[in-house]
Amino acid sequence: GAVVSQHPSRVICKSGTSVKIECRSLDFQATTMFWYRQFPKQSLMLMATSNEGSKATYEQGVEKDKFLINHASLTLSTLTVTSAHPEDSSFYICSAGDASSGNTIYFGEGSWLTVV
Amino acid sequence: GESVGLHLPTLSVQEGDNSIINCAYSNSASDYFIWYKQESGKGPQFIIDIRSNMDKRQGQRVTVLLNKTVKHLSLQIAATQPGDSAVYFCAESTSYDKVIFGPGTSLSVIP
Numbered sequence: 001g002a003v004v005s006q007h008p009s010r011v012i013c014k015s016g017t018s019v020k021i022e023c024r025s026l027d028f029q030a031t032t033m034f035w036y037r038q039f040p041k042q043s044l045m046l047m048a049t050s051n052e053g054s055k056a057t058y059e060q061g062v063e064k065d066k067f068l069i070n071h072a073s074l075t076l077s078t079l080t081v082t083s084a085h086p087e088d089s090s091f092y093i094c095s096a097g098d099a100s101s102g103n104t105i106y107f108g109e110g111s112w113l114t115v116v
Numbered sequence: 117g118e119s120v121g122l123h124l125p126t127l128s129v130q131e132g133d134n135s136i137i138n139c140a141y142s143n144s145a146s147d148y149f150i151w152y153k154q155e156s157g158k159g160p161q162f163i164i165d166i167r168s169n170m171d172k173r174q175g176q177r178v179t180v181l182l183n184k185t186v187k188h189l190s191l192q193i194a195a196t197q198p199g200d201s202a203v204y205f206c207a208e209s210t211s212y213d214k215v216i217f218g219p220g221t222s223l224s225v226i227p
Contacts, residue, residue, distance in 0.1 A: 006159075034214055034215065036217075041124045042124070042219075042220075043205060043217045043218065043219050043220050044160065044205070044217040045217075046214055046215075046216060046217075049214055091157075093159050093160070095215065104162075105150070105162075105209075105215055106162075107152075107159040107160045107161075107162075108159050109158055109159045110157075110158065110159045112157070
């Protein structure tokens, strides 16, 4: 079945550096992907909608200059956390909808980011 | 960003009993609802979904009930097993657009 893959699954970076997380739809094309952030013992919070070939749509309160999203192809969206700080440490999860299967939504396995 | 709730309610049930997890959703325009299971350190796993033109849907050991009048969703798990221990999220969507998650409920199954 359709799978959404994220890479890396875990990453540690130094404060002030940038880190990129990839989200791939493995056997379907996704014109839209979604990025979520989840802090421990909390729910998934939608950060932005990634649109293939156009700018991402950010949710209120999410800094677009800090969380750069690029959706250059129909199977890949990337989230770059720029100038990362310890408070950006979180679990980042992406999802994509497969229009060919009735818009079934698939989630990636998530990426743990730790900023030290 | 959108967020719903900052605490995690918990539910403890005896193995073999039925579990009922409740959820209140916020957007009356939502027409698609999903229940997800999340185990520690993993992404959400689809359990069952329901469209707004239905009020009940059954899967294997799970049933979802939708009450649009009071904007309430519930997940029933029959004969709960230790492997069902996880956090359960209800989620809502409008026309299969972005999915917004509820606060989640932690289910703990007592052997």
